[in-house]
Amino acid sequence: MSRKRKIPKTRKGRTTTIIFCIAGLLFFIAAAGTGLGGLAVYNHYSRGLPDISFLKKYRPAAITTVYSDDNQKIAEFYKERRIVxxxxxxxxxxxxxxxxxxxxxxxxxxxxxxxxxxxxxxxxxxxxxxxxxxxxxxxxxxxxxxxxxxxxxxxxxxxxxxxxxxxxxxxxxxxxxxxxxxxxxxxxxxxxxxxxxxxxxxxxxxxxxxxxxxxxxxxxxxxxxxxxxxxxxxxxxxxxxxxxxxxxxxxxxxxxxxxxxxxxxxxxxRNWYIEHVPYYTEHVRRYVEAKYGQELLYKGGLKIYTAVNVDMQKAARKAVDKGLRELDKRHFGYRGPINNLKPDEIEPFLKNLEKEQEDQALIQGDIVNAVVDNIDSKEREIRVFLGKDQGIISFNTMKWAGHKADRKAKTNNLAQALVPGDLIWVRLEQKNKDTGYWDLTLEQTPKTQSALICLESGTGHVKAMIGGRDFKSSQFNRAVQAKRQPGSAFKPIIYAAALDKGYTPATEIIDNVFIYQNAKMKWMPKNYDRKFYGPTLLRKALAKSRNLSTIQILNDIGVDYAVEYAKKLGIESELSPNLSLALGSSGVSLLELSTAYSVFNNKGFLIQPVFITKILDRDGNELEKAEITKKKVIEQSTAYLMTSLMESVVKEGTATKVRAINRPAAGKTGTTNNLHDAWFMGYTPDYIAGTWVGYDQEQSLGSKESGGRAAIPIWLDFMKEIHKDKPVKGFKAPKNVVFSKIDADTGLLPVPDTKKVIFECFKKGTVPTRYSRRSDSISEKDQFYKMEM
The missing domain is CATH 1.10.3810.10 (Biosynthetic peptidoglycan transglycosylase-like)
Structure with missing residues (x-):
C-alpha cells in the first residue's frame, strides 16, 4: 500500500487560515468580554434591588365599607379607592x-x-x-x-x-x-x-x-x-x-x-358618604379611627355593619327640612335670590340644568334651581325655567315672602320680590297635565338648625340620626356633639326621681311663689304663663309643665339625689347642683336625653345606644360585635308611671299636637329661656325619638316658638312615616302597678259629692287611703314660699 503524498499548503491558504483563526479568537474575546461586561453590569445593578417575594403575599390598601341594617352600602373610607x-x-x-x-x-x-x-x-x-x-x-x-x-x-x-x-x-x-x-x-x-x-x-x-x-x-x-x-x-x-x-x-x-x-x-x-347618612357615618368613622387607628380604617378593607335604617333616615331628613322651612317662613321674609344672572348667562346655565336632568329627572317634592323668566302681576304668578321644563309660582303661595326684615309688617307687592334673571330655589309641587308646567312654591335655605335621633325600643339600635340641616355646609353633629339646655324636657327625670322617693301621680304639690336667695343672688322663677296655680296634682303639673311645681319637688327630694338619678339614666354631662336643674338649665346632648327617655320605654332598663352592630376585617374575622346589655336602673313600676304621666302630656298637656299620630305616645316638650332652644322628646312602644331646634349661636327662634310649635312637627312627621305600616300597640302596665279611682282635684279617694272622678295608676301599696275633704281656700302658709341661705 503506497503512502499518500502530502500536498504542501500555499502561502494564500496559510493566510486564510490565520485570518479565520484570528477572527475566531477575536469573536471569542468579544463574546467573552460582552458576557463578562454584561455579568459585571448585572452584578452591579443587582445589588440592593428590592425583594420580590413579598408580592406573593399581596395585601394592598383596600376600601373600608359601611353598611346599613339591611346591608345597603352607605359609606366608604379609604386613602386609595381599591376593590381587590x-x-x-x-x-x-x-x-x-x-x-x-x-x-x-x-x-x-x-x-x-x-x-x-x-x-x-x-x-x-x-x-x-x-x-x-x-x-x-x-x-x-x-x-x-x-x-x-x-x-x-x-x-x-x-x-x-x-x-x-x-x-x-x-x-x-x-x-x-x-x-x-x-x-x-x-x-x-x-x-x-x-x-x-x-x-x-x-x-x-x-x-x-x-x-x-x-x-x-x-x-x-x-x-x-x-x-x-x-x-x-x-x-x-x-x-x-x-x-x-x-x-x-x-x-x-x-x-x-x-x-x-x-x-x-x-x-x-355616587357619593355614598354625603348622599345617605353623612352624620351617622361620620360618627362611626370617628369611633373606628379612635379605636383601631387610621391605618386599619383607611387601608384595612373593614366591613362595618351599622344599625341605621336608610328609609327611616330619609324620613328624618325630610321631616327636619320641612320643619325648619316652615319655621323660617313664619318669621322671616324673602332674603333674596341665590344670584341674578345676566341675559347672556341664562342660556348656558339652563343648558347645564338640562344636562343634569338627563341623569336625574325632576321628581315631585324635590327642591331645585330655577331661573325667573317673567312676573305677571295681572295673573298674579311668576313663570320660571327649570332647565328643559318650565313652572309657575302663584302669588298665593308667596305670602310669607312679604314679611319685612323687622318681621312686623308685610308688603302686598309680591311682584317686587323677584325680577327676571333671578336664580332661586323652588319646590316641585305637581305637574299640570294640561299645560305641562310645574306648579311650584318659592323656597329659601333656612338659618336655623335641627337635630333628630331615633332609638329602637328593646335593642338601643340607633335607627336614624340627623346632626344638622346640611352636612355639606357643617359637619358638626348637633345630635351628639352639641350640649344645649333641655328646658322642660329635663323635667321627667326630676319626676321619676320623685316617684322613687315616695311621690305618686296623685301627690298634691303647691304651685306658688318661690324665692331662692343667698348673699350673692336672688332668684324668683316663674311659670311659662306667669301664673300661679296653687295645689296641683303631680300628673297635671308635668302635663302642663309647671315650673314652680317642679322646683318644689326638686327642693324636697334634694338636688344631689336628682343629679345621681340622672346619671343612672344615662346623662353623662356635668349637671349644675342647684335648683335651676328643675328647669333644665344644664346642657346635655340630644343622644343623652334620648337615652334617658329610653329607660322609661324599656321598663326601667338602661340600654346603651348601638350604632355599630358588627365589624369584620378584610378576611371576614370578627373584630367586634354589639351585644345588647340591659342594666336595670329603676323599677319597672316607676318606668310605667312615667310613661303614663307623659301620655297625659300628649293627651291634655303641652304636646296635644302629637295626638295626630293616632296611636299611644308619651313625651315631653322643652323650651328654654328667651326661646333659644325647642325640644320634643317622645316615644311609642316601638321607638324613642328626640328632636331639637335652635341656632348654633344662641338667639331667639322667634315669638311664641316653643317645643310644641317648633320641635313637635318634626317629631310627628318622622314618627308618622316610620309607623305607617306598623300595628298599633299600647303601653302595658306591669303587675306591680294598680289602678284606683281618685278625686281629680285632690288626689284622694272620691266621696259622693266629688265633682270629677278619674282612674289613676299607682305602685302597689301607694294608693291613697284618705278620702277627699278639701277646703275651698288655700291656707295662708301655702300662699308664699321663701327659702333663705
Missing part, C-alpha cells in the same frame, strides 16, 4: 383589552420585550431625550410596587432585571392579578374593579366590550383620557384599544366597530 378581586373574577375580555393596549406580547416574553425596547430606544434617539418607555405589564407592576417611575436608563436596567426575576417566579396570571388590582385609573380609582364602579356604576362581570376598552385606554394617562372630563379623547383611546384587539384577533372587526358605536352611559360615582 381575584384573577378568576376578572373577565377574559377585559384582560385581553389591557394586554392589547399595554403589552401585546405579554404571554410570550419573559418580563421584558426586546422589540419594544429597541423601538422605544430609536424614538428616544430621534427625540434626543426619553419620550417612550416600551414597558411591559410586568415592568409596570415593578413601577407600582418596587421602583420609582422616573425615566432614567439606570432605573430601566434595574427594572429589566426585576422583570426577568418576576417572570420566572410568578405565573402570567399572578402578574395580571397584581397589575389589574394595583394600577391607578383616575378619579381616585385603583384597580379595574373600582374603576368599573367609578365610571359605569358596574361590577366587572357587567362590563361590555366598549366599557372594557375605555378602562384599558386609561393607564397611559388617566387624567387625559377620563371619560368624565375628556370624553372625546377617551373615545379616541377606546378606538385604539379596539383596533389593537382586532389586529391581535382577540375580537373581530365587526365586534370592534359595534363596540365603538355603542352609546356609553358614564355615571359619576
Amino acid at each position: 378581586v381575584p384573577y378568576s373574577e376578572i373577565p377574559d375580555m377585559l384582560i385581553k383589552a389591557f394586554v392589547a393596549s399595554e403589552d401585546a406580547r405579554f404571554f410570550e416574553h419573559e418580563g421584558i420585550d426586546l422589540k419594544s425596547i429597541i423601538r422605544a430606544a430609536l424614538k428616544n434617539f430621534e427625540a434626543g431625550r426619553v419620550v417612550q418607555g416600551g414597558s411591559t405589564i410586568t415592568q409596570q407592576v415593578i413601577k407600582c410596587f418596587l421602583l420609582t417611575p422616573e425615566r432614567k436608563y439606570e432605573r430601566k436596567i434595574k427594572e429589566a432585571i426585576l422583570a426577568f426575576r418576576i417572570d420566572k417566579a410568578f405565573s402570567k396570571q399572578d402578574i395580571l392579578y397584581l397589575y389589574l388590582n394595583e394600577i391607578y385609573l383616575g378619579h381616585g380609582a385603583y384597580g379595574v374593579a373600582a374603576a368599573a364602579e367609578n365610571y359605569f356604576g358596574k361590577t366587572l362581570k357587567e362590563l361590555t366590550l366598549a366599557e372594557s376598552a375605555i378602562l384599558a385606554g386609561l393607564p397611559q394617562a388617566p387624567s387625559d383620557y377620563s371619560p368624565f372630563r375628556h370624553f372625546e379623547e377617551a373615545k379616541k383611546r377606546q378606538q385604539y384599544v379596539l383596533n389593537r384587539m382586532a389586529e391581535l384577533e382577540f375580537i373581530t372587526r365587526d365586534q370592534a366597530e359595534k363596540a365603538f358605536n355603542e352609546e356609553l352611559e358614564i355615571k359619576p360615582r
